[in-house]
Amino acid sequence: MPSLSAMGVALVDGNGTDQIFKRGGVFQGLGYRVAALRDDDVKPTPELEQTFIEKGGKVTVWRDGRTLEDELFLSLSDNAIAQLLGVAIDLHGEDLIDANIRSASGGAWTLVASAAVLGPDIRAVYGKASRTKKAGWFKSVTWMERVARDIVGPDLKTCDQAFSSTIYELFEWMENGGN
Numbered sequence: 008m009p010s011l012s013a014m015g016v017a018l019v020d021g022n023g024t025d026q027i028f029k030r031g032g033v034f035q036g037l038g039y040r041v042a043a044l045r046d047d048d049v050k051p052t053p054e055l056e057q058t059f060i061e062k063g064g065k066v067t068v069w070r071d072g073r074t075l076e077d078e079l080f081l082s083l084s085d086n087a088i089a090q091l092l093g094v095a096i097d098l099h100g101e102d103l104i105d106a107n108i109r110s111a112s113g114g115a116w117t118l119v120a121s122a123a124v125l126g127p128d129i130r131a132v133y134g135k136a137s138r139t140k141k142a143g144w145f146k147s148v149t150w151m152e153r154v155a156r157d158i159v160g161p162d163l164k165t166c167d168q169a170f171s172s173t174i175y176e177l178f179e180w181m182e183n184g185g186n
Contacts, residue, residue: 014181018148021045028055028064035062042067042180046074065180067173076145077134079159082170085125087162088133092122094154095137095144103142111136 011018019034021027021043028051031041042065045051060066069078080088095104105118112121112132121129137144145151163171 009182011181016181018152020148024049024051025055027051028059031059031064032062035059035064040184041065042177044075044177045069047072048074048077067177069173070169074134074138075151076138076143077131078170078173079154080130080134080137081127082167083159083162084165087158087166088125088130089122090158091137091144091154092118092133094150094158098150099142099144104136104144107136107139107142107144108132110139 019030021030024045027043027045031043034041040063041059043059044067047069056066069075073081079091083091092104101118108116108118108121116129116132121132138146145154159166159174163174
């Protein structure tokens with residue numbers, strides 16, 4: 008697929024539920040077509056989201072109650088999950104990743120033990136562990152671009168269909184000039 012840059016797309020950190028629409032609104036005011044991909048663990052102020060949409064913005068929302076991290080860990084293949092853990096360890100070190108998993112699981116799991124039993128419960132723990140407020144595993148545009156390019160993109164053909172449909176829908180919007 009063409010790169011985002013080749014399609015005239017730039018990624019901007021929305022910085023939270025309501026901020027995503029305030030920041031997006033600034034870009035809309037400058038004449039840019041804007042899409043917002045938001046988590047669904049915290050609901051935005053309905054009026055802000057509606058105003059953004061009425062001004063031509065596109066809103067895509069992860070499934071009910073899920074964050075981006077939840078979607079990644081609950082939707083990608085086992086191989087991709089192993090790769091995500093590898094990138095997290097590369098970025099932050101094994102000790103921090105292990106501590107996050109222990110904390111998110113209430114001490115029930117470690118990095119080593121959880122990797123051996125990769126089921127839905129462990130995947131949910133990984134999602135929770137990876138989004139810690141100030142130490143999120145992939146909480147920078149650069150880190151997430153790496154994850155998207157090297158792991159998510161190659162895994163789209165084998166991952167959960169609802170997840171891949173959301174990603175393909177966004178690419179379709181980008182390729183069609185925001186229409």
